[in-house]
Amino acid sequence: MEDALSIPPLISGNFAFFFDLDGTLADIKPHPDDVFIPEDVLTRLSLLAELNDRALALISGRSIAELEQLAKPYRFPLAGVHGAERRDINGRTERMTLPEAVLQPLERELRHGIAPLTGVELETKGMAFALHYRQAPQHEEAVFALAKTLIAHYPQLAMQPGKCVVELKPSGIHKGAAIGAFMQTPPFLGKKPVFLGDDLTDEHGFKTVNKLGGISIKVGPGATQAMWRLAGVNDVYQWLEKLVDHQQQEQRALTNRRDGYESLSRSI
Ligand SMILES: O=P(O)(O)OC[C@H]1O[C@H](O[C@H]2O[C@H](CO)[C@@H](O)[C@H](O)[C@H]2O)[C@H](O)[C@@H](O)[C@@H]1O
Secondary structure, eight states: OOSSOOOOOOOOSSEEEEEOOBTTTBOOOSSGGGOOOOHHHHHHHHHHHHHTTTOEEEEOSSOHHHHHHHHTTOOOOEEEGGGTEEEOTTOOEEEOOOOHHHHHHHHHHHHHHHTTSTTOEEEEOSSOEEEEOTTOGGGHHHHHHHHHHHHHHOTTEEEEEETTEEEEEETTOOHHHHHHHHHTSTTTTTSEEEEEEOSHHHHHHHHHHHHTTOEEEEESSSOOSOSEEEOSHHHHHHHHHHHHHHHHHHHHHHHHHHHHHHHHHHHO
């Protein structure tokens, strides 16, 4: 769906919210460590969570440890490493692992493989690895070739391309499954999912959300399975601000109506 996409509606009611991080809640930066979520955006996310029974989670390729730092001082449910790690509303964490017999030789081969590719960086995430070539775009082809060769040797792993990155993650792990797992437990259970994401890894999430009759929102240009689009990170911030205002107004109107009924029933 390349074109049939417009700005998502300001919704209220029975919704659960899922946000990708890089490229959605934070601008893409030259290096992963440069990234931050502005304070006012974090505050709005927290307000949105409060307005929706705390049914709001971050769904990212980053590790939970990094997400926790980036979301401070707030504590949201989190899915890290594309869903290989998940922390629920009660702080219970599930983490998928791979045997050391796979991880050790794989990391060795990755380090060996990128040694001649100056500027390519290896990010290790426990059960997954990311090969970043933002600082060395001339090595894109070589990075893909290396990842493909290694994937062929390790059936436990799948390849996940992204923005100037190729990741090797456990097979069967993807953001759609992470959203689906959250949706089976409170406070997400029984709601319609809303998911915002900007990259290829988020397409798995859009697919799940569409199946569940929710609202899928692509951030930025490019072909997508999402139903709606926001042009970039700033548009996400603006939409979020309007959404929180809208839901707060709805809540005030509801409270006023309830107060009205109560005083009416007392006076009868
Ligand atoms: O699922 P996401 O929250 O979008 O995370 C995807 C990957 O994001 C990070 O890398 C990307 O962002 C960096 C900072 O803007 C950028 O320098 C890099 O080129 C991008 O690929 C992160 O480092 C990865 O671990 C995430 O999987």
